[in-house]
Amino acid sequence: MDMLYPITPTHYLTLSAVLFGIGVAGVLSRKNIFVALMSLELMLNAVNLSFVVFSRLRGDLTGQVIVLFVVAVAAAEACVGLAIVIALFRLKETVDLDLFKSLKG
Amino acid sequence: MLEAVVFYILASIIIGMGLLVITRTNPIASALAMVGAFAALAALYATLEATFVAILQILVYAGGIMVLMIFVIMLLNLHTDDLKPMKANGATLLLSLAGVFGGIVVPVLFIALPKGTDKVFPGTTMEGDIVSVGGMLFSNYLFPFEMLSLVLLAAVVGALVLAKRKL
Numbered sequence: 001m002d003m004l005y006p007i008t009p010t011h012y013l014t015l016s017a018v019l020f021g022i023g024v025a026g027v028l029s030r031k032n033i034f035v036a037l038m039s040l041e042l043m044l045n046a047v048n049l050s051f052v053v054f055s056r057l058r059g060d061l062t063g064q065v066i067v068l069f070v071v072a073v074a075a076a077e078a079c080v081g082l083a084i085v086i087a088l089f090r091l092k093e094t095v096d097l098d099l100f101k102s103l104k105g
Numbered sequence: 106m107l108e109a110v111v112f113y114i115l116a117s118i119i120i121g122m123g124l125l126v127i128t129r130t131n132p133i134a135s136a137l138a139m140v141g142a143f144a145a146l147a148a149l150y151a152t153l154e155a156t157f158v159a160i161l162q163i164l165v166y167a168g169g170i171m172v173l174m175i176f177v178i179m180l181l182n183l184h185t186d187d188l189k190p191m192k193a194n195g196a197t198l199l200l201s202l203a204g205v206f207g208g209i210v211v212p213v214l215f216i217a218l219p220k221g222t223d224k225v226f227p228g229t230t231m232e233g234d235i236v237s238v239g240g241m242l243f244s245n246y247l248f249p250f251e252m253l254s255l256v257l258l259a260a261v262v263g264a265l266v267l268a269k270r271k272l
Contacts, residue, residue, distance in 0.1 A: 007112045009222040012153075014214060015116045019123055021202070021210040026127030028201040032191040034132035034178055038139050041170065042123055045146055048162075052155045052233075057222065059229040061241050067158050068242065071165050072253050076260035078170045082177045083264035089181050090270075096191050 012053040020046035033088075033095045037081050044074045111152060118145040130192045131185075132178045136171055143167045155233035 019042060026039030048067045055063025085095065092099060122142035129135045143166045150159035231237075242250050266272065 004113075005106075005109050006225050007109050008225055010218060011112060011116075012149075013218065013222060015119065017210045017214055018120060018206075021205045022120070022123040022127060024205045024209070025198065025201040028205070029197045030127060030191070030193060032130075032132060032188070034174065035127060035129075035135050038126050038132075038135055038174065041139065041166070042126060042142070045143070045166070048158075049146065049149070052150055052153050052158055055155065055233070056153045056226055056229075056231075059227070059231045061231065061233060061238055062245075064155050064158050064233045064238050065241050065246050067155075068161065068238070069249065069253060071161055072257060075165060075170055076256050078173060079260045079264045080267070082173060083267035085177060086180070086268045094187070095181065095183065 009053050009057050013050055016046045016050040016053070019043075019049065031097050033085055033097050033100075036097060037078070037085070040081075041074060041078070044070060108152065112149070115145045115149045115152075118142070119149070128193045128198065130188050132183075132188075133175065136175050136178065139174075140167050140171050143171070153233075154231070157233055157235045157238045160235075 023039045023041075023043035023046060026042065027036050030036055030039070048070055051063040051067050051070070055061060055067075088100060089095060119142050122138045122145065125138035126135045126142065129138065143162055147159040147162040147167075150156075150162060
């Protein structure tokens with residue numbers, strides 16, 4: 001019971017690490033490019049969560065300002081990433097990551 | 106006690122939705138699970154007194170990024186037969202989950218957790234509402250904030266150049 005209650009920053013950080021791990025596993029194991037992109041977003045969100053936790057822990061709002069920047073960069077990343085997906089789909093007629101191997105030596 | 110109950114409910118929603126995202130064959134199902142995870146994360150931010158970040162999470166992530174993603178998934182109009190070969194492979198998925206958790210997540214949690222995170226949050230008067238975060242954004246972080254508009258402009262122009270058939 002001691003480990004489960006009361007809720008400490010460690011609980012939040014553990015959740016953040018688990019979410020990040022799920023994201024990494026998604027990127028490593030899935031072949032669908034959309035799922036890989038969404039797993040990237042999961043990882044960014046896990047990092048955001050730990051920023052907010054440390055901001056609350058230290059009583060410093062800088063963490064939340066950085067979260068704002070991360071969200072904006074994530075929006076830019078999704079925008080460019082999806083444009084690349086559309087261009088690739090036009091070229092190869094597929095969204096399977098394993099078939100995008102023109103640069104493979 | 107209430108805080109603990111809320112935390113565990115939200116944490117299980119987030120992890121469950123996260124697992125749904127990486128196991129579904131249909132990307133639309135993944136995207137909807139993702140929206141659920143974002144909603145639960147926003148609630149978690151609200152319990153951490155980061156109300157502005159919570160609102161932003163819903164507005165930008167669930168309302169902006171995921172809508173864009175679902176829009177593109179529907180634009181490409183993939184059939185079930187096209188998606189079949191990209192089905193989640195159970196063995197690969199389990200192997201990568203085990204590798205990531207055994208190799209990175211658990212060791213990091215045991216070794217790298219900073220001191221002082223095992224006590225309850227100190228009671229502060231800090232509030233992450235829009236007034237204080239916005240005030241900080243427009244004073245200490247004005248220059249990075251302005252740079253961000255350039256980043257977004259570059260992203261929009263880049264996306265147009267990439268996705269347009271003929272310039």
